[in-house]
Amino acid sequence: MEGSSIKALASLLLGLVVGFSLASKCIMPRSREMHKTVHRTSGGHCVFDKEERTQKDISGGLLLQPQDKELLTAVNNVPRTSNFIFIGVMTAQKYLKNRATAAHRTWAQTVPGRVQFFSSEGSDTSLPLPVVPLKNVDDSYPPQKKSFMMLKYMHDHYLDQYEWFMRVDDDIYIQTERLESFLRSLNSSRAVLLGQTGTGAQNELGTLALEPGENFCMGGPGVVMSREVLRQMAPHIGQCLREMHTHHEDVELGRCVRRFAGVQCVWSYEMQQLFYQNYEPGNKGFIQDLSNSKLYNAITLHPNKSPPHQYRLHSYMLGRKISELHHRTIRLHREILRMSNLTNAEPCREDLQPGATACFKDLRPRQRQDVREWDFFTGAHLYPSADWYQPRRALCGPLKAALDDIILQVMETLNANGKARDYVVDFKRILYGYHRVEAPHGAEYILDLLLLYRRLKGASVPVHVRRHAYLLQAFSRTLFREESNIKFTQLEDKTDQVSGPITYVHKSLGRLSPFRLSDSSSDFRHGLATVNILVPLSGRYEVFIRFMDNFEKVCLASKQPVKLLVLLFSAENDVESERGGAECFRYTELVSEYHRKYPWADIAVQPVAGPFSRGRALHVGSSHFSNNSLLFFCDVDLLFRADFLKRCRHNAILGEQAYFPVIFSQFDPKVMDRGRARDNQYVFTTKTGLWRHHGFGIVCVYKVDLVRAGGFDISIQGWGLEDVDLFNKLIRTGTRVFRSADPGIVHMHHPVVCDPQLDAERYKMCLGSRASSYADTLHLAQLWLEKNQQDFHWTNITQTHVD
Ligand SMILES: *[C@@H]1O[C@H](CO)[C@@H](O)[C@H](O)[C@H]1NC(C)=O
Ligand SMILES: *[C@@H]1O[C@H](CO)[C@@H](O)[C@H](O)[C@H]1NC(C)=O
Ligand SMILES: *[C@@H]1O[C@H](CO)[C@@H](O)[C@H](O)[C@H]1NC(C)=O
Ligand SMILES: *[C@@H]1O[C@H](CO)[C@@H](O)[C@H](O)[C@H]1NC(C)=O
Numbered sequence: 142m143e144g145s146s147i148k149a150l151a152s153l154l155l156g157l158v159v160g161f162s163l164a165s166k167c168i169m170p171r172s173r174e175m176h177k178t179v180h181r182t183s184g185g186h187c188v189f190d191k192e193e194r195t196q197k198d199i200s201g202g203l204l205l206q207p208q209d210k211e212l213l214t215a216v217n218n219v220p221r222t223s224n225f226i227f228i229g230v231m232t233a234q235k236y237l238k239n240r241a242t243a244a245h246r247t248w249a250q251t252v253p254g255r256v257q258f259f260s261s262e263g264s265d266t267s268l269p270l271p272v273v274p275l276k277n278v279d280d281s282y283p284p285q286k287k288s289f290m291m292l293k294y295m296h297d298h299y300l301d302q303y304e305w306f307m308r309v310d311d312d313i314y315i316q317t318e319r320l321e322s323f324l325r326s327l328n329s330s331r332a333v334l335l336g337q338t339g340t341g342a343q344n345e346l347g348t349l350a351l352e353p354g355e356n357f358c359m360g361g362p363g364v365v366m367s368r369e370v371l372r373q374m375a376p377h378i379g380q381c382l383r384e385m386h387t388h389h390e391d392v393e394l395g396r397c398v399r400r401f402a403g404v405q406c407v408w409s410y411e412m413q414q415l416f417y418q419n420y421e422p423g424n425k426g427f428i429q430d431l432s433n434s435k436l437y438n439a440i441t442l443h444p445n446k447s448p449p450h451q452y453r454l455h456s457y458m459l460g461r462k463i464s465e466l467h468h469r470t471i472r473l474h475r476e477i478l479r480m481s482n483l484t485n486a487e488p489c490r491e492d493l494q495p496g497a498t499a500c501f502k503d504l505r506p507r508q509r510q511d512v513r514e515w516d517f518f519t520g521a522h523l524y525p526s527a528d529w530y531q532p533r534r535a536l537c538g539p540l541k542a543a544l545d546d547i548i549l550q551v552m553e554t555l556n557a558n559g560k561a562r563d564y565v566v567d568f569k570r571i572l573y574g575y576h577r578v579e580a581p582h583g584a585e586y587i588l589d590l591l592l593l594y595r596r597l598k599g600a601s602v603p604v605h606v607r608r609h610a611y612l613l614q615a616f617s618r619t620l621f622r623e624e625s626n627i628k629f630t631q632l633e634d635k636t637d638q639v640s641g642p643i644t645y646v647h648k649s650l651g652r653l654s655p656f657r658l659s660d661s662s663s664d665f666r667h668g669l670a671t672v673n674i675l676v677p678l679s680g681r682y683e684v685f686i687r688f689m690d691n692f693e694k695v696c697l698a699s700k701q702p703v704k705l706l707v708l709l710f711s712a713e714n715d716v717e718s719e720r721g722g723a724e725c726f727r728y729t730e731l732v733s734e735y736h737r738k739y740p741w742a743d744i745a746v747q748p749v750a751g752p753f754s755r756g757r758a759l760h761v762g763s764s765h766f767s768n769n770s771l772l773f774f775c776d777v778d779l780l781f782r783a784d785f786l787k788r789c790r791h792n793a794i795l796g797e798q799a800y801f802p803v804i805f806s807q808f809d810p811k812v813m814d815r816g817r818a819r820d821n822q823y824v825f826t827t828k829t830g831l832w833r834h835h836g837f838g839i840v841c842v843y844k845v846d847l848v849r850a851g852g853f854d855i856s857i858q859g860w861g862l863e864d865v866d867l868f869n870k871l872i873r874t875g876t877r878v879f880r881s882a883d884p885g886i887v888h889m890h891h892p893v894v895c896d897p898q899l900d901a902e903r904y905k906m907c908l909g910s911r912a913s914s915y916a917d918t919l920h921l922a923q924l925w926l927e928k929n930q931q932d933f934h935w936t937n938i939t940q941t942h943v944d
Contacts, residue, residue, distance in 0.1 A: 223253035225321060226365075227303040229291045230256060232311035233280035234264045237272060240311040243448035245270050247455035251317045254303055258311070259291040285390045288360075289378045289397075296375035304329040306371050308394070309363040314428070314442040314454055323415065323440055324365070332373065334358060334398055335365040337416040338406045339391070350386035350396075357395025358406035361443040362416035364394065366402075373402040415440045431457045437549065471615075515575035515587075526577075532803055532825075532832035532882035540576065543614075547586060551610055555592075567593040572607065583615040670790045671702045672841070673766055674773045677749075677758035679710040682727055684777050684891070689731060691780045697739045701786060704743040706765065707732070708758035711748065755838070756853035756863030763852070768845040769795060776839060778889050779804070780822055785885030789841035792879050799842035799871050802883035806833045807890040812915045812924070822887050827917050830890075832882055838864040839886070842871070850874045890914065 228249075232241045241258045249256040257271045264274040275290045288308060295306050305324055309315070327333055336358025341349045351357075358364040366374075374381075374397055381397035399405045406412075417439035419428060427450035428442055436442055436454075445451050474492045481488040506512045514526035522533045523540065536544075548568055555566045569591040578584045588610045595603045674692075678685060685707075696703045709728055729746050736742060747765075749758050759774050766772060773789055775781075785802070792800035807830040810819060825832075850870040853863055871878055893914055895907035915921065 224302050224304070226252065226254040226305040226307060226324065227295055227299050228252055228254065228256045228307045228309060228315075229295055230258045230309050230311050230313075231284055231287055231291060232258050232260050234260055235280070236311050237265055237268055237270060239448045240446065240451075241270055241272075242268070243451040244311055244313070247451055248315045248317055252315070253317065253321050254305075255299070259287060259294070261287070283388050283390045285385060285388075285393055286382060288390045288394060289382050292371065292394075293375055293378050296371050300368065300372060300375070304368055305365060306368065307363055307365045308360075309441070310361060310443065312426075312444040312446040313361070313363055314445050314451060315363070316440055316442075316458065319415075319440045327367075329367040330369060331367060332369040332402050332404045333365075333367040334370055334395075334402070334404050334406050335412065335416075336406055337362045337412050337418055338408060341392075348387065349389065349392050351392070355395075355399065356406050356408070357389075357392045359416075359418065360391030360394070362418045363441045363443070364391070364406075366398065370398055370402045370404065374398050377401045414438055417442050419444065427451075428454055431545075433549075437461070437553075513577050513579050515577045517573065517575055518571075519573045520571050532805075533834065534882070543584070544571065544574075544586075547588075547612060547614070548590075551588075551590070551612075563597045565595045565597060567595065569593055569605070583613055586610070586612040586614070588612070670771050671704055672773050672786050672789055673704045673706065673770050674775050675706050675708060675759055675762040676775045676777055677708045677710070677753075677755050677762075678728070678777050679753040680724075681777060684889075685728065686731065687889075688777045688779075689735065693735065693739075695781065695783055695786075697735070697742055699783065701783065703786065705745070706762050707744075707746045708749050708762045709746055710753045710758070711750070754855065754863075756866075757855040759863075760853040760855050763844060763847060766844045768843075768848065770844045771795075771841065772844055772847065773841050774839060776888070778891055779839065779886055780889060781886040782823070783885075785883060788883060788885065792881070793841040793843060794877075795843045796845060798877040798879050799840055799846055801837055801840050801868065801878055801880045802886055803880060804833050804836060804839055804883065804886055804888050806830050806836075806888040806914075808917070809890050809892075809915045812921075822889070823884060825884065828920060830887075831917065833888070836864070837868040840864075840867070842876075846871065846874075846876045850876060 230241065230244060230249075237258070237260060241260075245256070245258070255271075257273050259273050259275055261278050261280040262274050262276055264272055266272050266274060273291075273294060275287060275294065278287045278290050280287075292306070292308065299306075338356050339359040340351065340356050349357075377397065377400070381393065381400070385393050386396070387393065395406060414435065415438075417435060419442070421430070426444055426446040428436065428445045429450070430436075431454065442454070445454060477492045478488050480486075481492075516526050517524045518536050518540075521536055523536045524533045548571070552566065552568050572589040572591055574586060574588040576584070576586050590608050590610060592606050592608055593603050594606055676688070692705060695701065696705075707728065709725060711725055725746075725748055732744050732746050735744060747762065749761050751757070763772055771790065771793055773786075788802070789800060792798065805825050807822070808828075819829075847867075850867065851874070854866045868878060893907065893911035895904060895911060897904065899907060912921075916924070
């Protein structure tokens, strides 16, 4: 990589403006609008960027590039009655109410000219749409006749009124400003045919009756012709219709133009981007991925068949335009400030706040409490600081969308400089990043990006480079928006709210559509499923008492539909032996007590012979159940609440899905709470424990899915591995595994006993594991320092860390 491109990166100048929706009653007065633009500066300097100062080609560095000028012209002398272009949309009676209406209400509104919809003879013209029912034309496919008759209609009625004519389908989206500025750079008095150039697919070679070097404009992304083309071709349309070689409407149109206007579709690689045909894998006939720079650079987008997606795309494009305009107002405010400085005039108050240049340096905290924490994320996961990085969660929702947008803008900035210098930068992925939002600064991002540099000329190997981007997205004016499709579902029961709100947002539209966690009908559907709780047990009578106590409170007292099966290993490996029998008796005695108290309760103790093996216990236990039983492989150290049982029922789906909750594992209460008993075990902070993202032992699964997976590997002895084995087997046999941090279940601390008989290495590992169960490293360090350095100040550490 050469120096200039590094510099281009270093001077990553970004002005991102975003509208934040604040649910607040107050409407900010104009003077308090918060606009700020910030850029990454090298060496902490926060002066205006050099390039900006010299006024060099920075106009809209980010969003508005060459078309800046055109846009300005368009805004200034809005020629709404413009006779620039006539767009004929081919549609059909059955699409008038949906596709055609969506097109009419979105992009068609800003066309500098006229848009009409061409349908079959007798089509409904009562709709508020400019529909032209073409005589002697039906809605059959392929629509050669409709296409040619539409062109004839355009010729007969409008030839002298418009400079350009365009033939499109009803599932297209057009960025009309781009279309206009592009066409204005061409001479419509000459015969020009534009569109995405095609020569036929591999399997059509030779069937399209095309000579080598002949092409056609593909119909989907739209075909534009100058008035001259239409003038020369139209008188021969009858002949073209009679002498067709194929059933392809676009191929025949191209042939007719070539024959009678003497031109064919322009050969230009760029047309593929301008007339964009979505070939993305998983293309479902509509445009899903909005944060795609391909969309943004295109003039036409095709196909976008579903009207909701059409409106969504339009709304997205309008949103981008709003932020472009915001960005430009900020630049103007800055310009005003700079001018008033040069002329020694007092700057106007209105310009001060929006025109100010902000940078990270201004935000440097002075004290510990000023330090605003960052959320850390990788390409896939978010580790929110509010919960001390726990539990990690999937990177999705608004943050994902915001990142997609930011990357798009960063890449546009990089490539804007690049084209002149003969290189292209491709985005590969985010390696990691930090993010925080705070008033009044806005949203800040630090991104570590993996990019790919390609030189456009000469033979050189593309280079992977890592670059940091420091971005600040300023707040703009308060924005209010009505959301209709959002449903908030509180998972917790009212009584369980102590553990803090865990709220899931359900969005019915858009690509962020998580599965539905719970709705009013789900209780009805899942309410009847009995949860069969299987608990392997070996010794540990005291812990079992605690378990049964919790079981009584959660299940028996409220008559939950559950069944408990305790799988009991005898201490002496032999149930028949005297001591083993006595041991076993204590457990059955305890269970009998509960039976006396709750005669209807379904609790059983099943002795299991042999040395302890969790897999074998669960294997033996599950053999008692029928295929459609819901099994919950539990552990005697766990406490759970009713809401967990609800999720167990809900997230395990017969024949489809198994639920592996991510469990919160408590630290030693003796260390952090100094032995005080906790009232509430469901407190999830870094001080109280950690989420075991790599534990797979606890699962809710239907028996039939277990059988299909091949059951447990009963050759595994002792604790461990049988869970991972089952997890893998379920995936392999096509059962979906669902994993989520579950706030309704908690693993109580129990001391790790390390056998000194172990070999040195494993003993050391065991001690390490024991230490990690005391408390988290940060707090252990704090405890140690408190003990060893009386005069030590905790703030000093954090301060050093931050600086
Ligand atoms: C446009 O093309 C026509 C016909 O070729 C030509 O006479 C005219 O000068 C051109 N106009 C411009 C501005 O180039
Ligand atoms: C203009 O800017 C310079 C340097 O940033 C500053 O020292 C000076 O006070 C400013 N003048 C006015 C009138 O604000
Ligand atoms: C249970 O399901 C398994 C796997 O689908 C099947 O082989 C077995 O026959 C079923 N058992 C009963 C009793 O239906
Ligand atoms: C760091 O600790 C020292 C005492 O060891 C204290 O005097 C000083 O103020 C502390 N610094 C900060 C920034 O808190």
